[in-house]
Amino acid sequence: MSSKIEYILTPWDTKSLELKTAEIKINTYSDLDTFKADYFAIEEKLLEANVQFVYTRITSFDRSLRYFLQKIGFYFVETSLEFSLNRVQKFEKRKLPIIEYKLANEEDHSVIKIIARDSFNFGRFHEDVNVPSANSRLRYYNWIDDLVGQNAEIYVAKVGKEIIGFNIQKIDFSRKAITLVLAGCKSGAEIFSLSLWNEIIYENKIKGFNQINALISASNIGVFNIYNQFNFILKNTYLGFHKKF
């Protein structure tokens, strides 16, 4: 009987919350009793490391784990939906309002950070009533810097000279798959949202990828409908929890 549970420190969240933060990753577990023992061992390490705020995400159908987490002080913050588009190579680009979609320059990063801070309203921080809105916005702002440092691909969408949106994605070359990390248009430019995803899918088709994955907040109805429009399928539902020590 075993479980695979680990934690990583999340300095990007620490910077925004001004609390030492970590994420607990529950990959697999075979029985709840073993898991509990492993969890408490991890929690001890977190406390030794002076971590004050943790996050974890579990599959929605695991009632026992959900019960356990809530019993030991975790509180529910967000439902996430995992979408996937297979057969990207079969994608036909649609006729939609025209945007320019290209790799971002370094000078575009500051604009991207402002769009992420001011126009994005969903995610586990935004939906946690215990986290002030200003900190949630700051988290998106800071996250862009971390993603730049993680060798993610960053694209901008432009209308005329103005950056109206962006896409940050990571590549899994072994599976010929793309994971969309953060994408969207700024407030007031929502009319170009479908165009942005149209370009994202088409660009990845041209580059030879055959699968695109994304994880979104279930509260983000606008983006949910975009994935629906492009025939993404819903693969998994996850529940996100926070705990403050």
Next chain:
Amino acid sequence: MKAKLNKETIVDLLLTILKSTLNEIDGRVDLTEGENIKLFGGEGLLDSIGLVHYIVDVEEKLEDEFGVSVVLANEKAMSRRTSPFSRVSYLADYILEEIKLHSND
């Protein structure tokens, strides 16, 4: 230009396309408010995806029926204080403005 374009003609075209768009969405069609119909935002009849499809249809119909090629979702539309996509009447005015601008090019 295949037929004469004025505000009345454009409003008629916009309402015809709107009727077909709304029919496709959920069958509710009440166009009695005519050019004062709110398209988007607040109590607008269309969500952002519906609006995008509507604008694309309008551009296509303008080209097919009147031989006019305009791009309505552009930088100018976005920068306006009052969105031309918020009401049928504003959109009709905006289309006329764009047509006039491009016929002077």
